[in-house]
Amino acid sequence: MIQVHNIAKRLDEIEALSDVSFTVKKGSIFGLLGSNGAGKTTLLRIVAGILREDQGRVTINKEPIFENTKMKDRMIFIPDTLYFFSQYTIQQMANFYKSIYSEWNEERFQQLREVFDIGLDKKIQKFSKGMQRQVAFWLSMSTMPDLLVLDEPIDGLDPVMRKKVKNLILQDVAEREMTVLISSHNLREIEDICDHVGVLHKGKLLLEKELDDLKSDTQKIQIAFKGKTPEELFDGIQLLYKEERGSVMLCIVRGQADEVTTHFEKYKPVVFDLLPLSLEEIFIYEMGDVGYAIKNVLV
Amino acid sequence: MQSKTSWFSKEMMIQSFYSVGWIALIYLAGLLLTLPMRILMIWSSDNPSDYYAYHENLFDYNGEIQLILVFIVPVLLSIFLFRFLQVKNASDFMHSLPIKRTRLYNVYVGMGVIYLVLPVLITGSILMIMNGTMDLENYYSMKDIWSWIGLILLVSLLIFVSGVFVGAMTGMSALQGVLTYILLLLPVGFTTLIFMNTTYFLYGFSPDYYLSSQMIRYSPITSFFTYVVARGDEVFSWLDIILYLIMIIVFYTAGIVVYKKRHLEGVSQAFVFQSLKPFFKYSVTFCVMLLGGMYFRETQHSFVWLIVGYVLGSIIGYLIAEMLLQKTWRVFTHLKGYLLFAVLVAIAIVAFRFDLTGYENRIPELDEVEQVFIGQGVWHYKHKDEMSSINGPEYYQPTLTKKENINSVIQLHEFLVENKQSYSRSYHYTRVFFIAYEMKNGEKVIREYQVPETEELLTYMRPIYEANEFKEKTNRIFHIASEEVTRIAVDSREGQVIIHEPEKIATALEALKTDVKEAPFEEERSKGPFVPSINIYLSSGGDHNEVHLQFESSYEQFEKWLEEENLLDEVSLDPDEIEYAVIAPSKDIDFKRDDAEATKQVIKSPNALKITSKEKIQVSLENSNWADPGNEYVIVFKFKNSEPAQLVSFQNKDVPEFVKEHYEKGEVK
Numbered sequence: 001m002i003q004v005h006n007i008a009k010r011l012d013e014i015e016a017l018s019d020v021s022f023t024v025k026k027g028s029i030f031g032l033l034g035s036n037g038a039g040k041t042t043l044l045r046i047v048a049g050i051l052r053e054d055q056g057r058v059t060i061n062k063e064p065i066f067e068n069t070k071m072k073d074r075m076i077f078i079p080d081t082l083y084f085f086s087q088y089t090i091q092q093m094a095n096f097y098k099s100i101y102s103e104w105n106e107e108r109f110q111q112l113r114e115v116f117d118i119g120l121d122k123k124i125q126k127f128s129k130g131m132q133r134q135v136a137f138w139l140s141m142s143t144m145p146d147l148l149v150l151d152e153p154i155d156g157l158d159p160v161m162r163k164k165v166k167n168l169i170l171q172d173v174a175e176r177e178m179t180v181l182i183s184s185h186n187l188r189e190i191e192d193i194c195d196h197v198g199v200l201h202k203g204k205l206l207l208e209k210e211l212d213d214l215k216s217d218t219q220k221i222q223i224a225f226k227g228k229t230p231e232e233l234f235d236g237i238q239l240l241y242k243e244e245r246g247s248v249m250l251c252i253v254r255g256q257a258d259e260v261t262t263h264f265e266k267y268k269p270v271v272f273d274l275l276p277l278s279l280e281e282i283f284i285y286e287m288g289d290v291g292y293a294i295k296n297v298l299v
Numbered sequence: 300m301q302s303k304t305s306w307f308s309k310e311m312m313i314q315s316f317y318s319v320g321w322i323a324l325i326y327l328a329g330l331l332l333t334l335p336m337r338i339l340m341i342w343s344s345d346n347p348s349d350y351y352a353y354h355e356n357l358f359d360y361n362g363e364i365q366l367i368l369v370f371i372v373p374v375l376l377s378i379f380l381f382r383f384l385q386v387k388n389a390s391d392f393m394h395s396l397p398i399k400r401t402r403l404y405n406v407y408v409g410m411g412v413i414y415l416v417l418p419v420l421i422t423g424s425i426l427m428i429m430n431g432t433m434d435l436e437n438y439y440s441m442k443d444i445w446s447w448i449g450l451i452l453l454v455s456l457l458i459f460v461s462g463v464f465v466g467a468m469t470g471m472s473a474l475q476g477v478l479t480y481i482l483l484l485l486p487v488g489f490t491t492l493i494f495m496n497t498t499y500f501l502y503g504f505s506p507d508y509y510l511s512s513q514m515i516r517y518s519p520i521t522s523f524f525t526y527v528v529a530r531g532d533e534v535f536s537w538l539d540i541i542l543y544l545i546m547i548i549v550f551y552t553a554g555i556v557v558y559k560k561r562h563l564e565g566v567s568q569a570f571v572f573q574s575l576k577p578f579f580k581y582s583v584t585f586c587v588m589l590l591g592g593m594y595f596r597e598t599q600h601s602f603v604w605l606i607v608g609y610v611l612g613s614i615i616g617y618l619i620a621e622m623l624l625q626k627t628w629r630v631f632t633h634l635k636g637y638l639l640f641a642v643l644v645a646i647a648i649v650a651f652r653f654d655l656t657g658y659e660n661r662i663p664e665l666d667e668v669e670q671v672f673i674g675q676g677v678w679h680y681k682h683k684d685e686m687s688s689i690n691g692p693e694y695y696q697p698t699l700t701k702k703e704n705i706n707s708v709i710q711l712h713e714f715l716v717e718n719k720q721s722y723s724r725s726y727h728y729t730r731v732f733f734i735a736y737e738m739k740n741g742e743k744v745i746r747e748y749q750v751p752e753t754e755e756l757l758t759y760m761r762p763i764y765e766a767n768e769f770k771e772k773t774n775r776i777f778h779i780a781s782e783e784v785t786r787i788a789v790d791s792r793e794g795q796v797i798i799h800e801p802e803k804i805a806t807a808l809e810a811l812k813t814d815v816k817e818a819p820f821e822e823e824r825s826k827g828p829f830v831p832s833i834n835i836y837l838s839s840g841g842d843h844n845e846v847h848l849q850f851e852s853s854y855e856q857f858e859k860w861l862e863e864e865n866l867l868d869e870v871s872l873d874p875d876e877i878e879y880a881v882i883a884p885s886k887d888i889d890f891k892r893d894d895a896e897a898t899k900q901v902i903k904s905p906n907a908l909k910i911t912s913k914e915k916i917q918v919s920l921e922n923s924n925w926a927d928p929g930n931e932y933v934i935v936f937k938f939k940n941s942e943p944a945q946l947v948s949f950q951n952k953d954v955p956e957f958v959k960e961h962y963e964k965g966e967v968k
Contacts, residue, residue, distance in 0.1 A: 011564050042564075050394045050563055073397035083388035085314055092313075099310040100396055 007056030027177035031194035048077035224271035327418035333361035377462025486517035500651035505747030587616025764820030791831035814854035
């Protein structure tokens, strides 16, 4: 669905993005993680066809997105700071969307009214930030988009509403194979809905992985030997992290659980445990030194 | 998809009406109040002066208010319609919609055009209905309405599209407004600045030759202002109208091109295109520098102040530009660019100052010159071929073609160039020379000098101004035949002489022609208050059927002629008529009050010299000139049969010997 190929963008003499590439498949939810100033918003604005990349290519369904009305008609971008015409009510704004987006679904719009439970004749700008975000979701989902691009969407929503919004997104992904690109500065907020994650740091994409792969591919083990630790212990296995506490070693290694177990059992340890590993830990160890720099994004 | 397009336009129209409808309503209200309402007020007024007031066209009704509306409303519309370009949220929103930029642009420009056109058409229709149903022929005609509609639409649409064009380049609404006016005034303002400043460096450069009155046509703001306020009818010819239409299309198209290339990340910055920033910065620096230089040069008249103006102007301009670009006032450390600019300007100033272009020293060779015009300013040169000169038709053309006279002009020119240091432009007692050489190869060499009048200068002027060719071309008397003359009248304090016999007219005219030819040139003539005037009345010439001369003391032939006809006594002033005269040094007299007060002071002055001797009075009469505090001595004549006494003065070169003797002795005492 979305193909981002080697894009670079300078904003006001500062390199906002450099050499960023990733792919988002149809019907998947891609989470873009990064601390403030990492370049998430710039990347999303490029994907939404607002900004033009300096180098590289962004295509959606193999077509460049910039000034592409056909693709933009099938896509909604919800920015972190929302915009509505001044003095407009929800109904007026809906009329505007209806006139702009060819797939506007009035039935859906009426259905969602029950979910959000906000009066149609209220002026949107008088609402709180959270309410405005709900209106943005409401209007966006009513256009039946193929692609939803969300910049920090969960901010400002209360837990109940978060749940509702996430369910709405998941429902459309499941039913219509809607594709979602979502950014956040916090992994926990989106880990329950994303199937893919990319980490953006200082304009560069450090990592792009499928979450399930990541989880099953990294193991935390506790291991101890009677006497000397065999020197060739880590031969043939990728060690991400090692820590010694007396005679007990704590290691993070890459590999499926059964592979890792068989590997270490060979050396007959006195203690060998596979320990639970949180997603944050995986990221931190996976990315080595940089992992610590972006730790705040992960917890 | 296709059916969506019409809906789309409807919702966009609604949206644009919500955001800028108020401007259109204010515009409509303003136009209705200034025109139909005002006309009804005059129509129903009891005041006859209101009723009979003459109205040239519809801009005569509250023209100033119409002017303000036409200058402000289109710019406001361009700012508010394209506000979505200058606000980040709105810009992101509008550009994430499935609408191409060209479409957005056309829809909003179209809306702007509707909001500008509708109020004018509504007002026009009301005026037409009023014209058709009420008795308003004295106020305006249908043709007036159409030309009013046409002109107001032309100007307002041009201002609007230029505002839109600027809006596509800048990222700040306030700057969009300011830059729109700057852009519109730029053609006039920049050329004025350049030519005025060139004058300060190129000795002999004539700014007025290039800065013609036509300049006002280069900007819709100045030309519309002139049309409405000064009622200049030179503006808005068909050519102007076509040019305005072309400019409307140019700005509209340029707006689209720029908008398509617009980088949306530049929103809220002064310019969305990086490359425009240095251009803007140095243009502002340069223009404010020229403005500062011009201000100080025109008020202080010195080169040092000019440089002070440049330094202050360029610093202020640079800082303002930098503040706008950086969006902070703390820019005082970003001066690297300024230093580079200052060095380049300094080099340019030195180059001009030392005339590296060779402009100042260029004096044409005698053989190259076809003819030369010499006058007191560019106005005379530009109007030399026109029939409406104040001195009568076609007789004010000091274009010299005789070789010796061209040579005299070249001599004067050489003298002016060689004495550049002493004759730099100064303020008091100066004379302007406008010299235009028309060369044999078709080129023109134009120079203008404003120099102090000195004795030495006069020796160079005399051969030109006393030449027969010059006199014949500048005095109408040489172009009239005695058959045309109906009468010649000589008027003075004493009385009047009228000559109407054809034979006498012929001889009198010949005598006058000789006298005018022989007369020293104007600077050396005395045309005092007691000099009789001579009027020659013509049977032809229309509005210019009078030729006016003054019976100057040098006119010996005409004096002789009058004497032979026994007419001289009737017009010449007899010293016996004068009871006494009082002379006093000007420095004792306070001229700030009126002449009557000054006269009293002269008579009461402790240094006053009272004369009653007939000879002295005669000498004083011959040498007296109009009262001028700049002259060293003033004199009051008391006539026997009239009050009050007449206050006059001696030009410094004409002070009679007895006066000099008296005061020089007095000072010895």
